[in-house]
Amino acid sequence: GAVVSQHPSWVICKSGTSVKIECRSLDFQATTMFWYRQFPKQSLMLMATSNEGSKATYEQGVEKDKFLINHASLTLSTLTVTSAHPEDSSFYICSASPTGGSPLHFGNGTRLTVT
Amino acid sequence: AQSVTQLDSQVPVFEEAPVELRCNYSSSVSVYLFWYVQYPNQGLQLLLKYLSGSTLVKGINGFEAEFNKSQTSFHLRKPSVHISDTAEYFCAVSRNTGKLIFGQGTTLQVKP
Numbered sequence: 001g002a003v004v005s006q007h008p009s010w011v012i013c014k015s016g017t018s019v020k021i022e023c024r025s026l027d028f029q030a031t032t033m034f035w036y037r038q039f040p041k042q043s044l045m046l047m048a049t050s051n052e053g054s055k056a057t058y059e060q061g062v063e064k065d066k067f068l069i070n071h072a073s074l075t076l077s078t079l080t081v082t083s084a085h086p087e088d089s090s091f092y093i094c095s096a097s098p099t100g101g102s103p104l105h106f107g108n109g110t111r112l113t114v115t
Numbered sequence: 116a117q118s119v120t121q122l123d124s125q126v127p128v129f130e131e132a133p134v135e136l137r138c139n140y141s142s143s144v145s146v147y148l149f150w151y152v153q154y155p156n157q158g159l160q161l162l163l164k165y166l167s168g169s170t171l172v173k174g175i176n177g178f179e180a181e182f183n184k185s186q187t188s189f190h191l192r193k194p195s196v197h198i199s200d201t202a203e204y205f206c207a208v209s210r211n212t213g214k215l216i217f218g219q220g221t222t223l224q225v226k227p
Binding site: 006046049091093108 | 161164215217
């Protein structure tokens with residue numbers, strides 16, 4: 001079946017540095033990818049919609065200059081957390097849609113810890 | 116705008132007992148409905164989905180859910196749970212824009 005690979009699965013970085021998270025669709029082309037954020041014991045909150053070849057659409061309250069999204073190919077979207085701070089520590093999950101409709105395939109998530 | 120409410124934050128149940136996880140949604144337009152399961156430190160796995168047609172939807176791992184339009188509900192059920200079903204369960208809605216709106220999640224705790 002379709003698989004979405006997310007890398008790294010966990011990362012620890014120092015405050016002020018930037019971290020890049022990759023989301024790859026392994027056996028289908030993903031015209032649309034989605035990035036979610038999940039705090040401990042909480043639900044997933046959509047951060048942004050990433051469309052191949054165009055700018056990402058950010059949800060209200062999400063800083064686009066802090067969370068840079070690039071979807072340069074049909075199989076790869078990246079999320080870069082710039083100038084990370086401890087409050088950015090969270091679980092980040094991507095999902096990918098092969099048809100541009102409802103996403104059915106999620107990555108295994110990336111646990112980001114900012115010290 | 117759509118919203119999803121999962122009425123129970125935690126549901127403890129004994130092994131082999133039946134379970135129901137409740138989900139209500141709010142939307143002014145037709146939506147698609149989903150249930151996902153999340154194991155610790157992992158992504159989400161789709162259990163089942165309702166897009167159209169029969170209101171009783173069967174999913175993986177013995178789960179099923181019934182779409183009730185009049186009550187705007189999409190409750191998840193399993194007749195006999197296993198220890199391995201212990202996980203976080205999320206109900207979600209979508210208008211087919213590709214964006215999922217998730218409920219707050221329900222922790223299913225299966226006790227031996």
